[in-house]
Amino acid sequence: MSRFLQALFGRLPIGWFQLTHSRTRFAAALSGVAFANVLVFVQLGIMLSMATATLKPYSFFQADIMISATDANALTEGGNVARQWMFQAMADPEVVAGTGLFIGNIAWQRGGKTLGLTTYGVDPAQPAFLGAAMAPYARTLQLPNAGIVDRFSRGLPQEIAAAIRPQSPSSFEASGTQLTLYDTFAGGGGFGGDGYMLVSDQTFLALFPARRSGAPDHILLRIAAGADPVVVSARLRDLVSDKSLRIRSYGDAAQEELTYQQTKRPTGIIFGFGVIIGILVGLVIVYQVLSTDVAEHLSEYATFKAMGYGQGFFLSIVLEEALILGVLGFIPGFAVANLLLIGMAKATTLPIEMTFGMAVYVFVGTVVACSLSGAIATRRLVAADPADLF
C-alpha cells in the first residue's frame, strides 16, 4: 500500500504513515466513513426502490396517453374521469383506441392476516392496453369474477402463491363477491398496498358496487403508429371540453408521479433527507479526523515548513489521507450495505437492491466529500509557525 501511494504521490506517503501510526484511531475513522456510506446506501436503496415501485404499475399497461382528474398526482389518487371525454378524444384522427382504467383497494382475508391488494380493473377485450407481462392473462380475466394476483405480495407465502394456477385456483370473498384467483404475476410490494391484483372492468364493478362504468379513474388512449403522444396530448387538451383534466403522454404521467412521490410525499422527502444526513455525517467525521490529525502534527508540519516545504505539500498530505479514508472506508461500507439491502428486500418485499450505478455514485461521492473535508481541515495548517520551533 505504501509503495503504491509513494508511486502515486511521488514522495513518501506521509499521510498513510500518519493515519496508520495509531491503529485504533485509524480503525475508528474507517468505521465512521463506512457508517456514513451504509447510511447513504440504505437511504438510496429505499429511494430507488420507491422509484421502481412507483413505476411498476405503469408497466402493467400499455398506452400512449393518459387522461386523469386534475387532482390525480398518482395512479391511486384523484377523482374519476367521465367516459364521455374518452369519446370526445377519440374524435381526433390519430387516437385509435381508448379504455377506462379502474383502481381500488381490496382486502384479502387470509387466515388471520389481511392483504391489501391494489386492484386494477381493465377491459380484457382490449388486450392491446395490457403490458407484455399481463397480455397472456387477457382470456383468463374474461371469466366471471376472475383475478390474477401479485405473487410477490407482502404476507403471501411463496408456496401458497406458487400453488395458485389455472388448474388449482384459489377463491376468497370480498365485499360479498366470490373472487377466484387463477394465476399470479410478478408485481412486487409497493409502498401503498401489500401487492397488486388485476381483474376485468366487469369484475371490478361487482367488487365496488358504488363505482359506475361511465366513470373510471383514468382513461388510457392508444394513438396511430408514428404519431407523437406529446403532440397529440397537446391537441387533445384543446379538443376535450373539460379543461380541468390532465391530459399527458403515458410516459410523462409516470415521470410526474415519480417526481411527486420523491419530492412532495413525506416518505420521499424523509429518505431524501436521510441521504443528506448520511453525507453530512461522513463529512463531519472525516473533517474531525483530519483536523485533529493536523492539530496533533503541527510541530512536525512547522518543521517541514522550516525545511522548505510549501503549502502544496501539506495540502497533498491531507488529501492523501482523505483519499485513503474514502477508499478504504468505502469497502466495508459497501459490504455491510449490501447485506443490509438484501435483508431489507427480504423483509419488506420492496424491490430494494444494490445497483452498480449506486455503488459508483456513492464511491465517487465519498472520495469527493473526503477531499472536501480534507481541504477544509488544512486551514488549521496556518497555525504551524516555524518561528516557534526553537
Place this chain on the structure above:
Amino acid sequence: MGDDHALDIADLNHWFGAGEAQKQALFDIDLEIDRGSLTVLVGPSGSGKTTLLTLVGCLREVQEGSVMLLGHQLHVAKPAQQIALRRRLGFIFQAHNLHGSLTALQNVLMGLQVHGATDQDTQMSAARHMLTLLGLGDRIDYFPANLSGGQKQRVAVARALVGNPDIVFADEPTAALDRESGMTVVKMLKQLGQVRGTTTVMVTHDNRILEMADRIITLEDGRIVNDTSK
C-alpha cells in the same frame, strides 16, 4: 558585502508584542559571517540568541534593518523565494522535532525530498550513509519513540545535513546529545565547512565546541557585546 559572506546583517532591530507590552529583543545588530566558518553565539538566557537565529534563518519576519541571506534581502523576499532559501538551510532545533509516524530513515529522507523525490535509490543510500556516519546504522528503521534522546537528536542532525545545506543553524543542539556524539556532530560541521564551504551558526555553551569555533559572538540584552575571531 561580497560573495564570501553567507550572512550580512545591518541595523537589525526586533520587537515582540505591541503597544504598552512591546519589548525590544534585538538592538542595532551589525554582523557579517563568512562562508565556511563556524560561528558560535553565546550569552545569557533571554539575551536574544534564538530570536537572531530565527530572523536570519528566514523563519521570522524581519521588522527593521537588513538581512542578506546567501545574497538575498530577506524583508523583500516573496514567499516562494523564502521557501527556496529555506531549502538551502539546515536547522537543528533544541527539540528534535522528528515526525513520530516516520522511521529514522524516512525522517532523514524528508530532508532530501524537499528538493524533489527523483532518484529514490540515490536518496535512500545518501540517507543511510548519513545515519551511519552518525552512528545510527543499526537504528535506521526505528521510530522516534523507540530511540533515546541523543539518538533522536542525531537523526535530526542527519536530516539537517543530508541535503548539503549552505548554512546550518543550530540552537543548543548539544543539550540533548551526550558529549561524545556532540563532538562528532561539531567535527562533522567543521569538516563540512572546510570541504564544502558549509557555514555554521550555533548557539552553545559547550567549552569544547567554543575551542573549535572560528568566531565567538556574545549577546547581552539584545546587543552584541563581544566578537572574537581566531
